[in-house]
Amino acid sequence: MLAICHIFSHPRSLQNIFNTLIDSFIDNKVGITENFLSVALAAQLKENLYGLYQDKLLLSAGTGNETIVSHDQLVRSDKIYWLDRKHDNIHENSFFDLMDSFVSYLNSTCYTGITGYEFHYTLYEEGSFYKKHLDQFKNNDSRQYSMIIYLNANWKENDGGELCIHHQDSLQKISPDNGKSVFFKSSELIHEVLMTHKPRLSITGWLKIN
Numbered sequence: 664m665l666a667i668c669h670i671f672s673h674p675r676s677l678q679n680i681f682n683t684l685i686d687s688f689i690d691n692k693v694g695i696t697e698n699f700l701s702v703a704l705a706a707q708l709k710e711n712l713y714g715l716y717q718d719k720l721l722l723s724a725g726t727g728n729e730t731i732v733s734h735d736q737l738v739r740s741d742k743i744y745w746l747d748r749k750h751d752n753i754h755e756n757s758f759f760d761l762m763d764s765f766v767s768y769l770n771s772t773c774y775t776g777i778t779g780y781e782f783h784y785t786l787y788e789e790g791s792f793y794k795k796h797l798d799q800f801k802n803n804d805s806r807q808y809s810m811i812i813y814l815n816a817n818w819k820e821n822d823g824g825e826l827c828i829h830h831q832d833s834l835q836k837i838s839p840d841n842g843k844s845v846f847f848k849s850s851e852l853i854h855e856v857l858m859t860h861k862p863r864l865s866i867t868g869w870l871k872i873n
């Protein structure tokens with residue numbers, strides 16, 4: 664479907680992965696690709712996340728917008744930590760390099776005009792969930808696309824924790840498999856995270872305008 668993938672300097676395989684994500688987004692409103700992260704980078708980011716957990720640096724996630732945040736455990740019970748290039752962590756920076764490549768590829772092939780992004784590490788402890796919601800804030804539409812990258816090796820069907828997308832006429836359940844990325848429009852798709860039966864790790868973020 665995406666015909667304009669020319670003259671890019673990415674290794675062929677990375678370009679294929681970006682195309683898989685973008686093409687499935689165009690076809691199904693939900694882009695999905697395996698192997699968005701290499702096995703090595705996924706393992707290193709997962710190690711970072713476990714370190715943050717052990718150092719008690721993860722915060723209960725809020726809902727709502729930046730000014731009105733309710734730490735409502737009835738809505739969501741995940742814990743987060745924002746990534747930042749200022750941390751000078753090589754793996755975090757590799758992740759940002761990858762995102763920079765993806766955003767410039769997306770902008771040049773789809774004219775999306777993305778100017779920024781934000782990402783946090785996310786941990787859903789056993790028994791955690793995130794009820795049905797939209798990702799755009801009520802009084803701020805800067806979040807254009809939602810993107811989640813999972814860090815869970817050997818996820819099994821009865822581990823729960825699927826991302827469940829509520830389409831007009833159907834439900835789509837996506838298991839949070841290691842290295843997989845999911846990509847969709849933040850203002851459009853209602854979704855939830857079903858209760859997980861074991862720790863569920865990911866990086867969650869938004870591609871933004873202005």
Ligand SMILES: O=C(O)CCC(=O)C(=O)O
Nearest residue numbers: 793798811826856865867
């Ligand atoms: O982790 C997921 O699969 C989705 C997370 C989510 O919906 C969110 O953080 O807004």
Ligand SMILES: [Fe+2]
Nearest residue numbers: 796797798854
């Ligand atoms: Fe969400």
